[in-house]
Amino acid sequence: MRRRTAIGVTAAVVALAGAGTAAVVAERRSGGAPAGAPPPGATTTVRRETLAGSVSVDGELGYGEVVPIAAKAPGTVTWLPKVGATIKRGGVMLRADNKPVVLLYGVLPMYRELRPGVEGPDVALLERNLRGLGYAGFTVDDEYTDLTGQAVRRWQEDLGREKTGVVDPSWVVVADGAIRVAGRPVRLGAPATGEVLSYTGAESVVTVKLDADKAGWAQPGVKVTVTLPNGKDTPGTVASIGTKAEPKDKGEAPTIPVTVALGADAPLGRLREGPVTATYVSERRKNVLTVPVAALVALAEGGYGLEVVGGSGPRFLPVQVGFFADGKVEVRGAGLAEGMTVGMPA
Template sequence: MSRRAAWILSPIALVLVAAGIALAVLQPWQSAAEAADKGDDGPVTALAELTTLTSDLRLNGSLSYGASIPLPGRGGTITRLPKAGDVIGVGQAVYEVDGRPVIAVRGERPFWRDLGADMEDGPDVRQLEQALADLGFGTDLTVDDEFTKVTTASIKAWQKSLGLPQTGVVALGDIVAITAASVRVEAVKAKLGDPASSSPLTYTSTGLRVIAKLTDAQAREILPGTPVTVILPDGTEVPSTITAVDVGGQPTEKEGETTPPTATVDFTDPAAGQGIGLRAVKVVFATSEVKDALVVPVTALVATTDGGYAVDVLRKKGKVERVAVEVGLIADSRVQIVGGDLAEGDAVVVAQ
């Protein structure tokens, strides 16, 4: 078993063993035969079977649209706002200031100056030119740090498509950089008539994902790319993948507190989870697997006086025989039998 499996399985095994044995050993030294002698209807049994036994790690998670990002403010007065939940794509107006739309373009850095002819070269020019190209206004445009006549012509063509004055200049505040091709308005913090200097809203990604809580040890062991299964509140199982692990430890707004370790889980089907709200879910890792394992219910285990375990086997003519066994992997309320006089198809007595 790998080191990763070891730290995951140990607490699970202990819990399952405790749960099972607590039922099986309420009267550990009384055999099923003795119970039958007292006039019981007879023992309840289950068949020992060969199967694939898988041990899972289950984590608590919640549906999320990801990190909340504030939209930068600008000068002027807010004259139109979107609603929470609206999806806004690049090339569309996010909100309106002084009667003019503030257009979303894709980029990682905020714009900090007017963009027009004779300006100094810079990465903001490259970001603008890439945005123009993405919107279909990049004919003959070379995406670089230099503002050229072709850049001016591309801006005018873009302004014409929006019904704006064709100045060839993008003034500070006319556009705002967002981090994806489209974003979802999370919360609107401003109201009509407010100064636009403060952030008017926060946004997130448009795709649902799961944020799962981790321990410090799990954050060190779990790797991006690990396949998992997300169990939705209605029991639907959705194939998913760990896409990022955050070890936490970053300061929060509360003094002395830090962010917890978490894993980000993306659905294989982006539509999974839509329409059910930001609900709690389970994230399941298959951590260990044994093929052709001889298994019985964990409630069939009986503690013995020497500190080991046994099972009561119903033999021919109703005779019950206590058989000492060695146990292996424990998962899903079942236990692997790795030693002892027990075979597939044997009927073992289970605690009632």
Template sequence: MSGRRRVRRVGMAVAVTAFGVAAAGAGTAVLGRPHPAAPVAQVSTNTEAVTRGPVAERTRFSGMLGFDGTYQVAHQGEPGIVTAMTEAGTTVARGGVVYAVANHPVRLLYGVVPAYRDLAAGVTNGPDVKQLEENLVALGMDPGKQIVVDEKFTAATAAAIRRWQASWGLPAAQRTGRLPQGSVVFASGLLRIAQVQAPVGAAAAPGQPVLSATSTNRVVTSEIPIVRQSQVHVGDQVQVTVTGLTGPTTGTVVRIGRTATDQQPNQQQQQGGQNGPPTVTITIQVSLPATTADLDQAPVAVLITAASKPNVLQVPVVALLPRTGGGYQVRLPDGTFVEVKPGLFDEVTGKIEVTGNLTVGQLVQVPVS
């Protein structure tokens, strides 16, 4: 953003304040220029000190709070009627039951390779076997440490499965040491049920989606104009304000989309037959209080730093007053005015960079809020 555009924006902001309107006449008198004799509104004022420190100019975008990742869980076992289904919003951990068909539970294990075959003695080596063994060890089903975690299904693997089956309450005759295809589902971690597609009583066939799920990682997604893409980098810290929560929280950019999409036109653009500027999606990871665990698809505001400076003089933006003939000034407690040149404006702190004949600690007048 050019300096000219920035100053014009700040000028519009301060010109409408009661303090700015009231002080305009006083500024003319100090500068010795003629002005009409008119009553000037008396505005209550306070003082704040000039400070020095970092300042950041941030651009505001809208966003949406949600959960990272979307997974479709399809039934891979024998066809049947859904007899149990985890409720939407519930989180399932390793070993937990996700749903059941014909009273046969389907349990969650962690891994990136989907379950695509029976896991039993005699199967060929494969990464799905290694995933299974990692989970059996993590679940405490190999107390004697007999399993060598690799891609080979061994007697120790089968023994660990039997221990796991015993923990389900199965009688000895049903502890087979094998996991038929469709009895487990692999996901990268904790699974949060987002939407149920096959409720209890519905028929489930092989390959049919039964639910959609997400991770438990809280993220904000926001569409930013592609012309702003160069201002954002993975790892950048941004300010996120969630509707209904007090104060902003800090988020970290974890992904930046590579494909631009046309923004839906607003009302004026629709009348003119134009689309909005192309945008890219950025994903921001956030940490929120435990009380917001169920908050999903909530609107948020995202503040992205467009420019920053480390050590500059600053005053509250409401201290700026327009000067007759252009430019800005601040008023000191004794009524005198000091001309200043505004720079970066920090929307979060409400302060603006200034250059002028001011010193740190010096007091300037501001309107009483």
């Protein structure tokens, strides 16, 4: 992975050095203008604002991690969805002996038969999905009542399954949302028990592999800007961070995968895969006085200053420099104030 630091300590040193080579080297005398120094060719204003430094890292646009699906259906695979197909809640994942195996949303796998009298979080998962599919007449809780069984019968009838009012885990698969079929490791006629499909999330995401020792900024909810393969920028949000460092080539630091979610209105067009750049704010300085870096003047006695214009005439004001970002620099110093007009050395 290539890591490009847009703003930081290194950039600050380079920017300051660049400013120094372009600045007037002045012999300041009692705060007045240096002898023989030309008047500034242009001026700017000291402003109070927030400076934000950013770091860009390389990533890949895609659908995220590929996950295998293990089915428990007895019999033979008689139908599979196409690779790239999107399956939503209640959709058919495959057919075993021509009977549908369907997708439900959740995190707890179906591990037992559900029937009236059973209680537990898996019952609540089932009832939430029934409600999400439009079935009603029962209370969404952790109790499988006769009313739940009636809703299940209506669901089974719509699926073309036998109306037993009992949900067997062999014809239900659970995922945490809509999925996109990534692979079909089995063919029609294969046993329906085992890994029959692989999938990713249904929405486009960005995957960034960060050096493990530089991933501290990546926390769920952190905002980033993603530059897409078409050159357009779109906002993104860190959705998840891997928990296992992955080894790279020999001699290189291990990396951690970070998934960045994109907004629904991301300008992807027909793009679904390709290299991207994710940019995040590495440091933010609020309510500081700033000037363009080019306004800095190298003083003969050392350090930097600003050529203050107006009043009784130009004078040089020593300043301390702080944070650099976007061609600007934080400045501090006695007598420095917001709104001052300062020169821009030619």
